[in-house]
Amino acid sequence: MDIGGERKVPYTLSNIEKCMCSLCPVQADSKCAQNKLVNSKKVMEQMPKGEVPKPEDIPGIYCSTGRATCQDLNPEKQCICNTCDVWKGYNLGEGKPSQYFCQNGRAI
Template sequence: MSSENDTDSKVPYKRSNIERCMCSQCPVQADSKCAKEKLQSSKKLMEGLPAGEVPNPEEVPGIYCSTGKATCQDLNFDRECICGTCEVWKEYGLEGVDPNNHFCLHGRAT
């Protein structure tokens, strides 16, 4: 586990952003067995962590705009992503970023 802090990314990897992240609802991940398993395990991890800590990014199926590419290999990049509906996306001014670039495929927002 790691402490909540800013990274070199435009979007900090912190608990409040993880909790608002909509990647787990994204059609790109809809049929991913890997993402579904990570979602279940990361929810349990988050419940057991002290308020100032976050799970390692590899354990969270989302917030790719902060952490970079997904570790799951079974995502469907032909599907449209839903970044534009995300509060994290809006808060950090990512409107100018092409949502079809799929952060989970191409990496974090800088």
């Protein structure tokens, strides 16, 4: 959503479900991100409907939450932000940064 010239991505269950970060080559070899992915699926299955997990427990939606907490990501690999429905829906290609949110921070 473009609000006053800024592209802010809300941290919502809907956006978490659309997020493609877990499929990104940047995260593919990250043990930290892969562990978070497995754990987040378990947590989300057990959460009450409509509740949202803590951002630090999700290996993704960095456009909303900011830099990844995992230190073993490989930003030399091609990111796939531009294939994501969240990226497209919030026109993040026109914002700063436009990709590599896991390294560069949330979208503004």
